[in-house]
Amino acid sequence: MGSGKSWTGQRLAALLGLPFVDLDAEVETLTEMSIPTLFSRYGEAAFRDLEAQALRQFPAGRAVVLATGGGAPCFHGGMDWMNEQGCTVFLDPSPTILLARLNAGRAHRPLLGTTEELAIFIANKLAERRPTYEKAKIHLPIEDPNADVARLLYDRLQPTTEHH
Template sequence: MKIYFIGFMGCGKSSVGKKIANKLGYTFIDLDDFIEKKAGLTIPDIFSREGEDYFRKLETYSLKEIASLDKVVVSTGGGTPCFNSNMDLINSSGMSIYLKMSAETLYSRLRESKTERPLLSAFTEFELKQYVVDKLLEREFYYSQAHFKVKAKGLKTEEMHDFLKQNLVL
């Protein structure tokens, strides 16, 4: 069984994913970390040296490799479901859960963690808010294809674990 957490950056995919993997005794994989290890470069370095197209190819290749594994919980990048039929691959190889959060809450979380996210550090507060609103709207089509949609704000690990026990064959 593979469980994929998808959603916008800052919605809690990695933190929820790690806790759920630990609770289930599964391996946790952060897709961005997986890509960085494969490439020997950070995500910002891949983007600046090779460009987004190259990154998206690496992302899809990595996702295909992960799809062959078992008993893993995967935290995808925010844009992962939106490229190269990745959402089809995610849905056909495991269960996908969209951690849904409002643009306002995402903006607030990202504003607080801007220094930890190099791709956002150059944005003014207004630009960041507009970026979140625009990208979330653009990506919603892909995110909404997830098997399950869960409101992420205030989500507790126990609630997610109970949800998984009720809805998935674990």
Template sequence: MAQSKTNRSTYMSTHAPHGLRRTIVLVGLMGAGKTTVGRRLAKRLSLPFVDSDHEIEKAAGMSVAEIFECFGEADFRSGERRVIGRLLDGKQQIVATGGGAFINEETRALIKEKGLSIWLDADIDILVERTARRDTRPLLKTGNPREILSKLAAERAPFYAQADIKVPSSDGPHEDVVERIVEALQKAESGKETSRE
């Protein structure tokens, strides 16, 4: 098993499969594992990792929660779009985005044009359990987290479904999700090569 993982990692770095010529952008609801999986994926593929929310906080000098509270969601989304645009224009890397980023039409268009999007799809039970670990989610402070997450999942699924690749984020080791992403990238590259023949 270890040998096959090594072989896959070598394949990814030497053959630059589909998406690695562009920045890989992880999308999905809060709690889907975008940051944790993103860090592991970046290490696996020897690419830099960045979290767009952290970049927004650095640029604003405020936390995401503070931006929401002081300026509202519309201003946050505008700043988010600018930051993600800058990340897509920069070096090749893995980017974890906030749950609402891919819902914004302009941000989604930017990601689809310049990056390769991967939807990490997790069920509600997993999202509730993971988001309960941190009290920093502005959208979950207005009511029952399960109800809010269920509503967001229903509203946002059609947008997330526009991502280039969908990968389930299950309640298991994050390395399993990384494996699924690597395999999906290899499959996409294989299909691309076949279409050229």
């Protein structure tokens, strides 16, 4: 949540010359509803079902950069499924970076409450989800808020060339 999946994914796709897909946007397109509306009208469980269904539209044969929603790896076996299909990345910014970003974008994130609850919410959610996130094939801790994350990732994804 706010780790930079959509932001970085878009830039990484441009570097790789691949289409970019945002799973949250995909769910919104499929249902013709915004995520906050889906949550409030049908509840989180219904959203998780739709999200899992949308994720399965992208098996290994479809070369895309896919930014999931923050919870997608953690429900309906999302993480294991993605690991079977392709390369997975855990973007892991420091709590300071996360808090600054989430505070700025709270209107679009229905799971968040008041500002005072935010820091506790982040810590709890991350602790709960980290074991699943850490199953990703690439783990990228981010300490510098100005790091060019897409470029770092692009470099990590290139096959290493040995020079003799």
